[in-house]
Every structure is written in C-alpha cells, then in structure tokens.
Amino acid sequence: MMTYAIGLNFHGIGKPKRVLEPGEAPYWVSLGKFEYMLDQVAAAPDPSRFVITFDDGNLSDHDIALPALTARGLQAHFFVLTSRIGQHGALDAGHIRALRDAGMTIGSHGIDHVAWPTLNDTALERELRDSRVRLEDICGQQVTEAGIPFGRYDARVLKALRAANYATAWSSDSGKFRTHAFLRPRTSLRGDMSESMTTLILSGQMSPLRRLRRALGMTQRRWMVTG
Numbered sequence: 001m002m003t004y005a006i007g008l009n010f011h012g013i014g015k016p017k018r019v020l021e022p023g024e025a026p027y028w029v030s031l032g033k034f035e036y037m038l039d040q041v042a043a044a045p046d047p048s049r050f051v052i053t054f055d056d057g058n059l060s061d062h063d064i065a066l067p068a069l070t071a072r073g074l075q076a077h078f079f080v081l082t083s084r085i086g087q088h089g090a091l092d093a094g095h096i097r098a099l100r101d102a103g104m105t106i107g108s109h110g111i112d113h114v115a116w117p118t119l120n121d122t123a124l125e126r127e128l129r130d131s132r133v134r135l136e137d138i139c140g141q142q143v144t145e146a147g148i149p150f151g152r153y154d155a156r157v158l159k160a161l162r163a164a165n166y167a168t169a170w171s172s173d174s175g176k177f178r179t180h181a182f183l184r185p186r187t188s189l190r191g192d193m194s195e196s197m198t199t200l201i202l203s204g205q206m207s208p209l210r211r212l213r214r215a216l217g218m219t220q221r222r223w224m225v226t227g
C-alpha cells in the first residue's frame with residue numbers, strides 16, 4: 001500500500017511583530033483561521049496523514065502555534081531563518097529549544113531568506129551548512145530537514161541539499177507526497193483563502209490558486225510561490 005501525506009505550510013499567525021518583506025503579508029493567517037485548520041487536522045480520521053510546517057521562524061511559532069498544537073496533541077516542523085534568530089518578532093534560541101522540548105522538529109530555512117537557485121555554489125553551500133550547524137548548536141541534536149525558501153529549487157539545489165547531509169527537503173509545490181520521499185511538497189496557507197479552498201487543500205487536491213499561478217507562469221516570483 002502506498003502511504004501518502006499532505007503538507008500544510010504556515011508562515012506567521014496573528015499580527016506580525018516585525019516589518020514584513022514585500023509580498024509576505026498574504027501569507028500571514030489570523031488566529032481563527034489557524035485554529036480552524038488545526039481543528040480540521042485533529043478531527044481527521046488519521047491526523048498523521050497531515051504534516052504541519054512553519055517557515056521563517058516568526059515569534060508566532062512559539063507564542064501562538066506551540067500552545068495551539070500542544071493543546072490538540074499535534075506535532076509540527078519549524079524551518080528557521082538563522083540570521084533572524086533573536087531579532088524582534090522572530091524566535092530566539094530559547095524559543096527554538098522550547099519547540100524542540102515539546103517534540104517539534106527543527107529544520108533550516110537557510111540564513112538570509114534568499115532564493116537558493118540564484119546563489120553561486122559557495123554561497124549556496126554556506127546557506128545550507130552554516131544554518132544547519134547554528135541550529136544544531138542551539139538544539140544539541142542533528143538537524144536533517146530543510147524548508148526551501150520561496151519553494152524555489154532546481155537540480156543543483158537538491159544535489160547541494162543532499163551533499164550538506166539533509167535527509168528531507170520541503171518544497172511549496174502542493175499536493176500529496178509519499179512519506180519516504182526526499183523532496184516533499186507542501187501547500188502554503190494564505191490569510192485570504194476561502195473555507196472551500198482550505199477544504200480542497202485538506203483533501204490533498206492541488207489548490208486552484210496554485211494551478212492558476214502555474215498557468216500564468218508566475219511560479220518564479222518570490223512570495224507569489226511563497227515561503
């Protein structure tokens with residue numbers, strides 16, 4: 001039997017406590033919408049079919065997501081931007097350790113929030129390796145997962161991820177994935193998504209928005225793809 005899972009990716013929850021990047025605002029969701037999604041996952045016949053992830057290392061990962069996940073017995077993966085650790089509105093080392101202590105998986109989102117295909121080999125290796133080492137120092141354990149910034153990757157990026165000892169890389173490609181795949185798609189939740197769209201996403205079908213973006217050739221834009 002083929003086992004499939006569905007990746008749900010969040011960024012910020014509630015009101016941002018830092019200055020957002022251009023195009024980032026639609027990827028922040030309200031507390032109400034976030035809790036609605038978590039309730040849907042927790043009420044599913046098999047909640048383990050869903051993998052919940054968070055990109056960027058916003059403070060809301062700790063202040064909002066952690067208690068909401070714990071209250072529902074859910075776990076998640078947090079992909080942290082290491083250049084932001086300790087900055088206003090972002091996770092600090094203590095927050096990251098609190099997530100780890102609650103059984104959450106900590107992974108890398110790189111250092112500087114740049115699109116990895118645009119980097120030369122040296123800069124790409126630094127993003128992948130130095131961010132991992134920093135997080136391993138904080139967590140005191142191996143970091144083996146990466147969340148790919150803006151969902152942008154190519155064959156060279158995937159090769160570099162493997163060379164930097166990552167076991168799993170999370171894209172923003174939408175749809176279902178086989179649970180042992182190296183590259184795993186996720187669907188990013190947006191604040192402006194309707195309930196019918198979130199229902200579609202929870203059913204594992206590619207979101208109409210994603211299909212539209214692909215049809216319009218918009219997948220190379222930074223925050224249009226997300227992440």
Ligand SMILES: [Zn+2]
Pocket residue numbers: 055056109113149150226227
């Ligand atoms: Zn990101």
